[in-house]
Amino acid sequence: MMSSLLSNIRKQTADLPAQHLANLDEVEAIRIESGALSGVAGFLEQKGWTSAVLVADRNTYEKAGKSLEELLVRASLQVQVTLLRPDAKDDVIADEASLIQVILDIQQSRAGAVLAVGGGTIHDISRYAAYTAGLPFVSVPTAASVDGFTSKGAPIIVRGEKRTIPAIGPSAIFADVDILMQAPAPLTAAGFGDMLGKYTSLFDWRFGSLIADEPYLDRSADITAAALRKCVDAAGMIARRTEEGIRTLMEALIESGLAMLLFGQSHPASGSEHHLSHYWEMEFIRLGKKQLLHGAKVGAACIEISRLYHAIKEEGLEIRAGRFGETGTKAEQEADRIRHRVSEHWNGIRLLLEQIPSPLELSELMRSVGGPASVSELPISGDLLQRSLREAHHVRSSRKTLLHIYNEYVR
Numbered sequence: 562m563m564s565s566l567l568s569n570i571r572k573q574t575a576d577l578p579a580q581h582l583a584n585l586d587e588v589e590a591i592r593i594e595s596g597a598l599s600g601v602a603g604f605l606e607q608k609g610w611t612s613a614v615l616v617a618d619r620n621t622y623e624k625a626g627k628s629l630e631e632l633l634v635r636a637s638l639q640v641q642v643t644l645l646r647p648d649a650k651d652d653v654i655a656d657e658a659s660l661i662q663v664i665l666d667i668q669q670s671r672a673g674a675v676l677a678v679g680g681g682t683i684h685d686i687s688r689y690a691a692y693t694a695g696l697p698f699v700s701v702p703t704a705a706s707v708d709g710f711t712s713k714g715a716p717i718i719v720r721g722e723k724r725t726i727p728a729i730g731p732s733a734i735f736a737d738v739d740i741l742m743q744a745p746a747p748l749t750a751a752g753f754g755d756m757l758g759k760y761t762s763l764f765d766w767r768f769g770s771l772i773a774d775e776p777y778l779d780r781s782a783d784i785t786a787a788a789l790r791k792c793v794d795a796a797g798m799i800a801r802r803t804e805e806g807i808r809t810l811m812e813a814l815i816e817s818g819l820a821m822l823l824f825g826q827s828h829p830a831s832g833s834e835h836h837l838s839h840y841w842e843m844e845f846i847r848l849g850k851k852q853l854l855h856g857a858k859v860g861a862a863c864i865e866i867s868r869l870y871h872a873i874k875e876e877g878l879e880i881r882a883g884r885f886g887e888t889g890t891k892a893e894q895e896a897d898r899i900r901h902r903v904s905e906h907w908n909g910i911r912l913l914l915e916q917i918p919s920p921l922e923l924s925e926l927m928r929s930v931g932g933p934a935s936v937s938e939l940p941i942s943g944d945l946l947q948r949s950l951r952e953a954h955h956v957r958s959s960r961k962t963l964l965h966i967y968n969e970y971v972r
Contacts, residue, residue, distance in 0.1 A: 564591040566812055570819050574780055577823070581778065584822040588711065590733040593811050595804070597737040598629055601676070601699065602636035604733050610673040610697070612639035614666050616687045618653045619644055621679035621703045625740050629678060629701065641670035645686065650851040655685040656718040663690035674699060677731075680748065681707035681855060685728075689715035692729040700731035704744035705752040705811040707855055708830055710734055711818030716839075723843055730822065734815065741807045747854060750932030752810055753799055754860020757926060758834040759789040759817065760917050761866045765832030765962040767913055771906045772899060773961035781824040788816035793926065800930045833954065833964035837862035840953035841941055853939060861936045864923045869950065870963060874914040878903045880970045899970055 567588065574582060592600055605613060613633065617626035622644060633640045643666045645653045653659065663686055667675065675698040677687035684700060691698035692715075700710045715728040741749075763782060769775035792799070792813035798806025820829045827835075838858040845852055880900035903910070918926075928934040936946050951972070954965035 567591045581823050587730050593736040595738045597735045601735050602632050612672045613674045613676050614641045614643055614672040615676045616643045616663055617678040625703045626678040641666055652852050653682055655682050659686045660690055667694045679703050681709050685715045688728040697732045700734040702736045703740055704748035705741050706748040708755050708814040708817040711822055721846055736811050738808050746931050750930045751854040751856025753930045754932050755856035756792040756813055758859040758863045759785050761834045761863050762830050762832035764913050766828045768963050769961040772902045778824045781820040781829045784820040785817050785829040788813040796929050833962040834859055834862040834866045836953040836956040837949045839956045840949040857933050860927045861933050861939055864920045867917050867923055868920040870914055874911055
C-alpha cells in the first residue's frame with residue numbers, strides 16, 4: 562500500500578544514518594488519490610485494529626467522517642465517533658478540554674487506534690491523545706491546508722499558552738482527493754501559504770547553521786525545496802482547484818512533513834515566518850479573538866519577513882558590542898563570535914537572501930490562489946505586526962534565525 566511518494570523519499574534517503582530513517586519507517590502507507598477513503602478499513606484490518614475512535618468536528622464529520630464511519634461499520638469494525646466541541650467563538654481548539662474529551666472516549670471505548678478526520682487542529686488533538694493512550698493513529702485529511710499531517714509534535718494550548726509537545730506520527734495517511742477538492746477555498750489557499758513559508762524557513766535554517774552551528778541536513782532541505790518548487794509551479798491549477806492541482810499541493814505538504822520527520826525537528830519548514838504566526842495566535846488567544854487559519858498567517862508573515870530580510874540584505878548586519886547593550890566578558894564574546902561568523906559568511910548569506918522572492922512576488926502568488934496578499938488583509942493591527950517583528954523570535958528563542966540575530970544584536 563506504500564505510495565510512490567513515500568517510496569521515492571525512501572530511495573532518496575536510503576544511504577542516511579539510521580537515526581534519520583527511524584521516523585520515516587513509522588509511516589507505513591500514504592495514499593493521495595481519488596477514493597483513498599475506501600482504503601482505511603483494509604489498513605485497519607491488516608494491522609489487526611478492530612476498533613477505533615474517529616475524531617472529527619461537525620464539519621469534517623459531514624465531509625468525510627460519516628462516510629468513513631459507514632465504511633468501517635460495513636467492514637465489521639467498531640467505531641466510536643468523537644465530535645469535538647467548539648468554544649464560544651465556534652473554534653475547535655487543541656487545548657486541555659479537547660484532549661480530555663478524546664482521551665475519555667478512548668478509555669471508555671477501549672479502542673485500538675485513533676482516526677484523525679479533519680485539518681491540523683484535529684490532528685494535533687488526535688496525535689497527542691493517541692500518544693497519551695499508547696495507541697497508533699491514522700491521518701485522514703479533509704483539506705490540503707497544512708504540512709503538519711506527518712508531525713510527531715503536537716502544538717497544544719496549555720493554560721492559554723501554546724506549547725509543542727512530543728506526540729506520535731501517523732501510521733498511515735489517506736488523503737482522498739475527491740474530498741480535498743470540496744474543501745472551502747480559504748483552506749486550500751492556507752495550504753499554499755504554508756508552503757510559501759518555506760522560502761524563509763529554508764533560509765533561516767541555513768543561516769542558523771552558518772552563524773550558530775545549528776544542525777543541518779542537506780537531504781531534508783532538498784526535499785523541502787523541491788516540494789516548494791512543485792507547488793509554486795502548480796499555482797494556476799491549485800487556484801482553479803483541479804484534481805491535479807489539489808493532488809500536487811497535498812503531495813507538497815506531505816513531502817514537507819516527511820522532510821521534517823527525516824531531520825527530526827521542524828527547522829526545514831518553520832522559521833521566523835512561523836514565529837510571527839505563533840505570536841499572533843497567542844495574542845488572539847489572550848484577547849479572546851477568533852483564530853485565523855494557520856497557513857493564511859504563515860503566507861502573510863512570509864511576505865513581511867521577506868520585506869525585512871531584503872532590507873537587511875541591502876543594509877548589512879552590523880553587530881553591536883553586546884546583546885541588548887550588555888557589557889561584560891560573556892556578552893561581548895558572544896557578540897564577537899556572531900560578528901565574526903556574519904563577516905565570514907556574509908557573501909553567501911547575501912546570495913541566499915537573493916533567492917527569497919520579493920514581497921511583491923510573494924503577494925502575487927498568494928493573491929493568485931485567493932489567499933491574503935498582505936497582513937493588512939487579515940485582522941492584524943499595525944501595532945501587533947510591529948511588536949511581532951520585534952518580539953516573535955522569543956517564541957523559539959533557541960532558534961538563531963536572522964530575525965533573532967537582527968533583534969538581539971543589531972536593532
